[in-house]
Structures are given as C-alpha cells and as structure tokens.
Amino acid sequence: MKNFFTQNKRSIFGGIAAATFTGLGAFLLGDISGYEAKSLITSSIDGINMLCNTILLASATILALLLTLLGISTGTESKIKKAHYKQVLNIAKFDTVLFVGSLVLFQLFNIPITESESLPTYWFAYIYWATLFFSSVLSGLMVTVILLLYSTVTNIISIVGLGEDHYLVNKEE
Known part of the structure; x- marks a missing residue:
C-alpha cells in the first residue's frame, strides 16, 4: 500500500487539494441554524443531483474504457510489466x-427530507454539513481518478504509440 502512495502521490494530492478547496469554500459559510440549513439544502438539491449524475456517468464510462485500455495493453508487441x-x-x-x-448520495437526495415535518430542525444543519463533506470527497475522488487515468494513458502512449523505452516495458523476452 505504501508503494501505491509513493507511485501515485501527484494524483492523490490533486484529489486531496480538490476536496479541500471545495470543502473549504463551504466551511467559510460559518455556523448555520437548522432553518437556514433546510433552506440551503432545498436550494442545493438540484446541483448535488447534477454532480452525482455527472460523476455516475463519468465513472461508468471510465470503467468501460478501462476494458479498451486493457485490450490495447495486451495487444501491443511490447511485453508490459504487471505494474501497468x-x-x-x-x-x-x-x-x-x-x-x-x-449513487448512494444521489439516492439519499431523492428522499424528500426537506418536506418532512417530523424531522427535528437541528438535524438539517448536520445533514447539510454531511452533504457538503461527501460532495467534496466525491469531487476529490473524481480528480484522483482522472489524474490516475491520465498517468496510465500517457504511459500507454509512450509505450505503444511512441515506442519509447519505458520503465513499464519488460525487457526480458
């Protein structure tokens, strides 16, 4: 696991930076009451649903395209190391x-929480902060995935497209 972090520290730090900046922006709003939180949740539901839909679509597409990447990797003349x-x-x-x-965050926001009369008002502040936290984490994870994918794609381009001598090419035949 330590080796994973050392090899992918740029991608991980990029994701942490994205999560921090998006979370920090919300944190600067300061302390809010339950009524304010309920109002903010109501106004931000569409944006959060759009964020979740976008991430769902992007992550499903990335998973499908990884299969194409594997096809290219195995079809190359060079013997690629297990590290790839x-x-x-x-x-x-x-x-x-x-x-x-x-998907979980999207499903949670399709529950009409703000329409509930039995939910104590102070809970809305906790729900609001949890929503901001999890949306920041998801944004940071998305940045991490994109940066990891970028690194992998540039490696494949170097090996397959440019035919460069690369550390992922197994020189033993």
Whole structure:
C-alpha cells in the first residue's frame, strides 16, 4: 500500500487539494441554524443531483474504457510489466468506490427530507454539513481518478504509440 502512495502521490494530492478547496469554500459559510440549513439544502438539491449524475456517468464510462485500455495493453508487441495492470486495477477500484458513493448520495437526495415535518430542525444543519463533506470527497475522488487515468494513458502512449523505452516495458523476452 505504501508503494501505491509513493507511485501515485501527484494524483492523490490533486484529489486531496480538490476536496479541500471545495470543502473549504463551504466551511467559510460559518455556523448555520437548522432553518437556514433546510433552506440551503432545498436550494442545493438540484446541483448535488447534477454532480452525482455527472460523476455516475463519468465513472461508468471510465470503467468501460478501462476494458479498451486493457485490450490495447495486451495487444501491443511490447511485453508490459504487471505494474501497468496494477495501475489499471487501482483506477478501477477508485472508480468503483466513486460510482457507489455517487449513487448512494444521489439516492439519499431523492428522499424528500426537506418536506418532512417530523424531522427535528437541528438535524438539517448536520445533514447539510454531511452533504457538503461527501460532495467534496466525491469531487476529490473524481480528480484522483482522472489524474490516475491520465498517468496510465500517457504511459500507454509512450509505450505503444511512441515506442519509447519505458520503465513499464519488460525487457526480458
């Protein structure tokens, strides 16, 4: 696991930076009451649903395109090391977590929480902050997946398209 972080630190730091900046923007709003939170949740539901839909579509597309990437990887004349396939597997794992997280958040926001009369008002502040936290985490994960994918695609371009001597090419035949 330590090796994963050292090899992908740029992608992970990019995701952490994205999550931090999106979360920080919301945190600067300060303390809010339950009524304010209920109002903010009502006004932000469409945006959160759009974010979740976008992430769902993107992550499903990325998973499908990883199969194409694997086809290109196995079809090349160069013998590619296992490290490349581990990169693809890591992208698939992150992307699957992203897909499931987006789907869960999307489903939670299709429950008409703001229409409930039995829910105590102070809960809306907790729901609001949890929503901001999870949407920031999902945004950060999306950035991480895109940066991991970028790294993998540039490696494949170097190997297959440009025929460069690359660290992922197995020199033993």
